[in-house]
Amino acid sequence: MAIDHLDGRLIVLLAREPRIGVLEASRRLGVARGTVQARLDRLQSNGAIRGFGPDVDPAALGYPVTAFATLEIKQGQGADVRAHLGGVPEVLELHTTTGHGDMLCRLVARSNADLQRVIDRVVGFDGIVRASTAIVMENPVPLRIIPLVEQAAQDSD
Amino acid sequence: MAIDHLDGRLIVLLAREPRIGVLEASRRLGVARGTVQARLDRLQSNGAIRGFGPDVDPAALGYPVTAFATLEIKQGQGADVRAHLGGVPEVLELHTTTGHGDMLCRLVARSNADLQRVIDRVVGFDGIVRASTAIVMENPVPLRIIPLVEQAAQDSD
DNA sequence: CGACCGACTGCACACATTGACCAGCCGATA
DNA sequence: TATCGGCTGGTCAATGTGTGCAGTCGGTCG
Numbered sequence: 001m002a003i004d005h006l007d008g009r010l011i012v013l014l015a016r017e018p019r020i021g022v023l024e025a026s027r028r029l030g031v032a033r034g035t036v037q038a039r040l041d042r043l044q045s046n047g048a049i050r051g052f053g054p055d056v057d058p059a060a061l062g063y064p065v066t067a068f069a070t071l072e073i074k075q076g077q078g079a080d081v082r083a084h085l086g087g088v089p090e091v092l093e094l095h096t097t098t099g100h101g102d103m104l105c106r107l108v109a110r111s112n113a114d115l116q117r118v119i120d121r122v123v124g125f126d127g128i129v130r131a132s133t134a135i136v137m138e139n140p141v142p143l144r145i146i147p148l149v150e151q152a153a154q155d156s157d
Numbered sequence: 158m159a160i161d162h163l164d165g166r167l168i169v170l171l172a173r174e175p176r177i178g179v180l181e182a183s184r185r186l187g188v189a190r191g192t193v194q195a196r197l198d199r200l201q202s203n204g205a206i207r208g209f210g211p212d213v214d215p216a217a218l219g220y221p222v223t224a225f226a227t228l229e230i231k232q233g234q235g236a237d238v239r240a241h242l243g244g245v246p247e248v249l250e251l252h253t254t255t256g257h258g259d260m261l262c263r264l265v266a267r268s269n270a271d272l273q274r275v276i277d278r279v280v281g282f283d284g285i286v287r288a289s290t291a292i293v294m295e296n297p298v299p300l301r302i303i304p305l306v307e308q309a310a311q312d313s314d
Numbered sequence: 315c316g317a318c319c320g321a322c323t324g325c326a327c328a329c330a331t332t333g334a335c336c337a338g339c340c341g342a343t344a
Numbered sequence: 345t346a347t348c349g350g351c352t353g354g355t356c357a358a359t360g361t362g363t364g365c366a367g368t369c370g371g372t373c374g
Contacts, residue, residue, distance in 0.1 A: 180330080
């Protein structure tokens with residue numbers, strides 16, 4: 001179930017050069033095309049690869065500011081807050097967490113000034129008690145998966 | 158430069174059904190194939206679409222636990238800390254932020270117990286003064302971009 | 315030991331898609 | 345009005361895809 005070495009190499013290859021097809025991948029990996037197809041089918045059907053959606057840069061859409069907000073929620077309002085935040089386009093993701101806050105969400109905005117509008121919209125909801133925001137200045141490690149895939153593949157050798 | 162309505166529909170279409178090609182997309186959007194090709198080329202070359210990498214689920218790799226760690230950094234150690242964290246596969250992303258902490262990173266681990274090992278590795282570095290970790294319990298809004306694209310497209314109508 | 319099983323290889327085929335071109339049309343603009 | 349960029353609708357050769365098949369290999373089970 002885990003992921004073997006060939007799966008790992010395949011995922012890394014696809015991550016590095018997404019435009020190559022099954023045929024080219026089989027050439028690079030030195031295996032038959034059918035093998036790559038079978039592996040890909042399996043990886044996708046068991047959920048290891050969720051899909052190949054376009055990786056869109058919010059900055060290019062006019063939202064260059066990213067921030068993380070820690071939210072404190074009124075007891076029993078979780079579901080309502082989730083629904084509320086799900087309806088705000090600038091909320092890119094939302095997690096419920098342990099620790100000081102109850103939820104952590106990633107926000108984007110058109111500018112620092114615009115961020116105020118977004119935060120107002122986020123916290124302008126009854127179930128939210130308090131919000132603490134951290135604006136992102138730099139992103140030294142953009143969201144990545146390759147090193148983890150390599151490690152996972154190595155572990156199952 | 159921003160993104161017009163057709164761009165928005167194209168991105169949303171690709172996000173919803175990544176496997177369709179240029180030809181099918183042109184049929185769905187009701188425009189000529191060359192138009193879709195030209196739009197795609199432009200979106201990719203100006204960075205709006207970074208690529209079409211596989212969307213890998215860390216849980217399927219054996220890393221079902223996600224956490225966010227807020228780090229406090231010793232003055233002037235930023236670059237070293239960045240390099241250190243960049244070398245840890247379980248660090249999926251890293252941001253420098255304003256606010257209470259200096260950096261925020263997303264971590265994954267094989268289990269809650271394993272998370273301790275990851276955190277030890279992350280903070281086991283001279284420049285890091287303190288770390289505060291929040292374990293993710295639920296993910297009501299997984300990382301998404303479609304609503305934002307729709308809004309951006311609408312704004313530029 | 316022999317049968318079985320899953321995974322991989324190597325090959326074949328029909329079909330769809332891609333990338334590249336081209337001429338022509340149209341609306342905005344100088 | 346002349347020009348320009350973007351879109352259309354068409355063609356072409358080359359490539360990739362989905363599919364099926366027979367054969368090989370290593371491991372497992374009775």
